[in-house]
Amino acid sequence: MLFSFYCADKPGHAEVRTANRAAHLAFLERHAERLFAAGPLLSDDGQSMVGSILIVECDDRAAADAFAVEDPYAQAGLFESVTIRPWRRVYPKD
Numbered sequence: 001m002l003f004s005f006y007c008a009d010k011p012g013h014a015e016v017r018t019a020n021r022a023a024h025l026a027f028l029e030r031h032a033e034r035l036f037a038a039g040p041l042l043s044d045d046g047q048s049m050v051g052s053i054l055i056v057e058c059d060d061r062a063a064a065d066a067f068a069v070e071d072p073y074a075q076a077g078l079f080e081s082v083t084i085r086p087w088r089r090v091y092p093k094d
Helices: 014-030 061-070
Strands: 002-009 035-042 049-057 079-087
Touching (some): 002 014, 002 061, 014 049, 061 079
Antiparallel strands (some): 002 049, 002 079, 035 049
């Protein structure tokens, strides 16, 4: 099942994101076969990263929760909030 992860950074935590970016990208690479999409949310001017959106294949909600907790950004305390929801692809059609 696919799950969406909407992760909003804490304001003023750009340095936490920068310091943990390599570990976060390595984490995503280790799970690349499970990733449908992943990337940063940007500020309105497109110049700064202010969060993350991921769509990840997980067996169930417990596995999605575990994935979120294991993210180096989460472990570093970057996120103000993380919203996880089951997600279904409708378009584009296969």
